Amino acid sequence: MEAYESGDFMALIVQKYGGTSVANTDRIKNVAARVAKYRAQGDQIVVVVSAMSGVTDGLIKLAKEIAPLPSEREMDMLLATGEQQTIALTAIALHALNIPAVSLTGAQAGIVTDGVHTKAKIHNITPKQVHERLDQGNVVIVAGFQGETKDGQITTLGRGGSDLTAIALAAALKADLCQIYTDVDGVYTADPRIVPSAKKLAEISYDEMLELASLGAKVMQSRSVEFAKKFGVVFEVRSSLNDNPGTIVKEETKSMEDVVIRGVSLDKNQAKVTLVAVPDKPGVAARIFKAVGDANVNVDMIVQNISHGSGTPATDLSFTVDKPDLLKARKVIEGLRAEIGYREVIANEGIGKLSIVGVGMKSHSGVAGKLFDVLATAGVNIDMISTSEIKISVVIDLAKGEPAMKAVHAAFIG
Amino acid sequence: MEAYESGDFMALIVQKYGGTSVANTDRIKNVAARVAKYRAQGDQIVVVVSAMSGVTDGLIKLAKEIAPLPSEREMDMLLATGEQQTIALTAIALHALNIPAVSLTGAQAGIVTDGVHTKAKIHNITPKQVHERLDQGNVVIVAGFQGETKDGQITTLGRGGSDLTAIALAAALKADLCQIYTDVDGVYTADPRIVPSAKKLAEISYDEMLELASLGAKVMQSRSVEFAKKFGVVFEVRSSLNDNPGTIVKEETKSMEDVVIRGVSLDKNQAKVTLVAVPDKPGVAARIFKAVGDANVNVDMIVQNISHGSGTPATDLSFTVDKPDLLKARKVIEGLRAEIGYREVIANEGIGKLSIVGVGMKSHSGVAGKLFDVLATAGVNIDMISTSEIKISVVIDLAKGEPAMKAVHAAFIG
Numbered sequence: 001m002e003a004y005e006s007g008d009f010m011a012l013i014v015q016k017y018g019g020t021s022v023a024n025t026d027r028i029k030n031v032a033a034r035v036a037k038y039r040a041q042g043d044q045i046v047v048v049v050s051a052m053s054g055v056t057d058g059l060i061k062l063a064k065e066i067a068p069l070p071s072e073r074e075m076d077m078l079l080a081t082g083e084q085q086t087i088a089l090t091a092i093a094l095h096a097l098n099i100p101a102v103s104l105t106g107a108q109a110g111i112v113t114d115g116v117h118t119k120a121k122i123h124n125i126t127p128k129q130v131h132e133r134l135d136q137g138n139v140v141i142v143a144g145f146q147g148e149t150k151d152g153q154i155t156t157l158g159r160g161g162s163d164l165t166a167i168a169l170a171a172a173l174k175a176d177l178c179q180i181y182t183d184v185d186g187v188y189t190a191d192p193r194i195v196p197s198a199k200k201l202a203e204i205s206y207d208e209m210l211e212l213a214s215l216g217a218k219v220m221q222s223r224s225v226e227f228a229k230k231f232g233v234v235f236e237v238r239s240s241l242n243d244n245p246g247t248i249v250k251e252e253t254k255s256m257e258d259v260v261i262r263g264v265s266l267d268k269n270q271a272k273v274t275l276v277a278v279p280d281k282p283g284v285a286a287r288i289f290k291a292v293g294d295a296n297v298n299v300d301m302i303v304q305n306i307s308h309g310s311g312t313p314a315t316d317l318s319f320t321v322d323k324p325d326l327l328k329a330r331k332v333i334e335g336l337r338a339e340i341g342y343r344e345v346i347a348n349e350g351i352g353k354l355s356i357v358g359v360g361m362k363s364h365s366g367v368a369g370k371l372f373d374v375l376a377t378a379g380v381n382i383d384m385i386s387t388s389e390i391k392i393s394v395v396i397d398l399a400k401g402e403p404a405m406k407a408v409h410a411a412f413i414g
Numbered sequence: 415m416e417a418y419e420s421g422d423f424m425a426l427i428v429q430k431y432g433g434t435s436v437a438n439t440d441r442i443k444n445v446a447a448r449v450a451k452y453r454a455q456g457d458q459i460v461v462v463v464s465a466m467s468g469v470t471d472g473l474i475k476l477a478k479e480i481a482p483l484p485s486e487r488e489m490d491m492l493l494a495t496g497e498q499q500t501i502a503l504t505a506i507a508l509h510a511l512n513i514p515a516v517s518l519t520g521a522q523a524g525i526v527t528d529g530v531h532t533k534a535k536i537h538n539i540t541p542k543q544v545h546e547r548l549d550q551g552n553v554v555i556v557a558g559f560q561g562e563t564k565d566g567q568i569t570t571l572g573r574g575g576s577d578l579t580a581i582a583l584a585a586a587l588k589a590d591l592c593q594i595y596t597d598v599d600g601v602y603t604a605d606p607r608i609v610p611s612a613k614k615l616a617e618i619s620y621d622e623m624l625e626l627a628s629l630g631a632k633v634m635q636s637r638s639v640e641f642a643k644k645f646g647v648v649f650e651v652r653s654s655l656n657d658n659p660g661t662i663v664k665e666e667t668k669s670m671e672d673v674v675i676r677g678v679s680l681d682k683n684q685a686k687v688t689l690v691a692v693p694d695k696p697g698v699a700a701r702i703f704k705a706v707g708d709a710n711v712n713v714d715m716i717v718q719n720i721s722h723g724s725g726t727p728a729t730d731l732s733f734t735v736d737k738p739d740l741l742k743a744r745k746v747i748e749g750l751r752a753e754i755g756y757r758e759v760i761a762n763e764g765i766g767k768l769s770i771v772g773v774g775m776k777s778h779s780g781v782a783g784k785l786f787d788v789l790a791t792a793g794v795n796i797d798m799i800s801t802s803e804i805k806i807s808v809v810i811d812l813a814k815g816e817p818a819m820k821a822v823h824a825a826f827i828g
Contacts, residue, residue: 025480066507
């Protein structure tokens with residue numbers, strides 16, 4: 001499906017509504033009204049909903065009142081009730097509009113997962129009941145975020161799990177379209193709060209979306225996009241607050257390469273750790289990053305500069321981590337001081353990571369040069385650089401992040 | 415099990431805790447502490463819990479905000495989440511005491527029901543997972559009030575459903591004891607708020623308990639007691655607020671007949687409807703009570719007195735209904751006036767139904783005479799009389815209900 005126009009033919013549409021879109025009974029009625037409109041065009045609809053916003057947090061609070069580290073199996077048992085409540089209420093709201101509708105838990109919808117509680121992976125989907133209920137003329141409402149193991153244990157899919165449910169169901173049902181309703185209008189060329197001239201994208205490739213997601217443009221979790229890419233699920237990110245078309249996310253097409261830069265992002269949530277004068281011996285970097293990884297700290301960029309001081313060969317080694325992990329990372333590094341013998345460790349929270357993303361980079365040369373030029377003209381110093389086939393990221397002074405982003409957006413996009 | 419003393423042997427105990435016993439996280443911790451005590455004696459424990467008090471009402475309110483008459487299937491989907499939350503929190507509370515515990519939904523516990531949503535009947539129980547989890551050394555916590563149909567639809571059992579879950583599970587598991595924890599100490603000879611000398615009963619027969627339940631001593635719903643009677647499940651009604659022994663409910667024994675009157679109850683929630691001068695023709699009573707029944711009004715006592723007036727033979731016909739149903743009953747009767755041709759209809763809300771219950775009545779004569787004598791001495795006029803093998807009920811003036819109850823309790827029990 002390349003350019004789906006609702007009403008063209010009878011389609012099977014999967015629509016996903018997040019917690020803010022079902023936050024109270026009025027919003028649930030709005031969701032029902034939107035579903036009704038699609039249905040009036042003759043489409044078959046599967047709706048995936050999250051827990052009403054606040055419900056999941058309230059349940060977590062109750063559990064933590066009892067035990068600081070509640071069992072993951074029992075947390076799944078507890079949290080799965082949030083989505084179960086929303087599906088029932090959504091079905092009731094559709095009935096009030098005289099639309100036949102039936103709710104299904106993740107288990108009833110045939111979503112089978114592995115047994116890793118609180119972050120289960122979908123193993124397979126056998127949507128027998130979904131098909132049956134659709135064939136009977138129902139709108140089918142499926143609880144997002146949850147599934148069950150082969151032996152009937154309730155599991156949840158972790159952060160962004162409802163998006164994953166929608167995309168996986170769209171794949172299993174061979175849906176014509178999957179719509180992810182959220183509180184933004186789609187994917188923008190940059191954060192419009194920072195760059196007022198940012199434009200909503202009509203389409204974006206999976207890979208570009210993945211780069212933007214991993215760069216802090218948090219419209220969707222990466223793993224849902226990865227799943228969509230793997231199974232070729234075309235989906236649309238759009239707003240539940242209006243009728244504007246959103247952004248279609250799909251496999252890269254030849255014409256996409258005409259656009260050099262799809263978007264610009266700024267991640268203010270990173271911090272930089274520098275080990276000064278690390279002895280230049282084999283295995284040192286491996287030792288450091290194994291220890292950091294063992295502490296469950298995700299490292300993003302890594303840069304190593306040979307320092308041409310006197311004495312034994314030594315390098316400066318810098319890497320970035322999420323700000324909340326900085327303290328943990330620093331402790332790990334300090335614990336290795338005696339073993340590795342670096343001179344000192346410097347932590348810097350005052351950084352921003354600016355990135356430009358676009359599949360067009362593959363066929364256009366000079367993009368990096370242009371980026372560095374724009375930044376130089378804007379008086380922005382570059383601290384670290386990292387590139388992939390479709391992305392260039394630079395670490396810069398946090399204070400210069402927003403003006404830099406505006407300048408880069410103006411130069412590449414307009 | 416005749417006189418179970420905890421600690422005598424390794425026993426399998428089913429404990430049921432109602433909504434007020436799990437109303438908040440502190441109370442859930444108290445439940446866990448009680449379970450821990452039994453477990454320390456080497457007993458295997460299955461815990462059945464209700465939704466935290468207030469949760470079910472909150473969910474009903476949400477549904478009614480969306481539609482005045484929500485679908486019963488979807489109400490079951492919605493309300494089943496209440497108990498599911500409690501089982502998870504109770505398991506977490508047991509883990510905090512280092513007790514292995516695992517929660518199971520009604521469906522997971524193998525509770526199979528018919529498909530009558532919101533008031534399903536238990537069809538059978540195949541507690542495979544319960545046995546497995548017990549054998550692994552766990553306390554097993556089962557969601558009360560719910561089950562699923564053979565084809566996997568979530569159902570609820572209606573009012574008193576959690577008691578029913580506990581008793582049905584006790585039967586299926588061949589438990590040694592079933593304890594129903596509530597906010598009273600057990601079953602009393604009379605309501606202690608009215609009769610200060612009322613005593614807690616050590617034991618009571620199913621039939622006596624059923625009569626008291628139906629007479630407004632609302633410790634438990636009748637159908638749970640009926641189920642226990644049918645499957646011979648001995649259970650104990652006791653308080654979750656202290657360690658006092660409760661009341662054992664079991665099959666009638668010979669020695670029970672030594673006690674003539676087990677208890678005295680007063681139901682203030684009835685109203686009396688009298689049709690004056692109903693033509694004495696066959697089929698009239700049938701026509702009246704069919705119409706009342708069709709309006710879903712439950713009739714309790716019925717008395718017919720032939721009136722010896724002049725003209726065509728006519729009788730006065732009186733019956734009692736629950737006070738909230740009085741208006742509905744009156745409307746039905748007035749709708750029949752032309753058809754039946756009674757003279758007038760009189761409604762009286764100022765009545766009370768006083769009852770004495772005891773299996774000993776079967777072998778002791780003169781009980782009715784003594785009751786009428788006690789009431790006459792107390793200056794209480796009797797309006798209607800109804801008897802069964804183990805019960806005598808009289809309708810009296812509501813204002814005289816409490817003094818009459820005290821006098822009857824003093825005369826029969828002390």
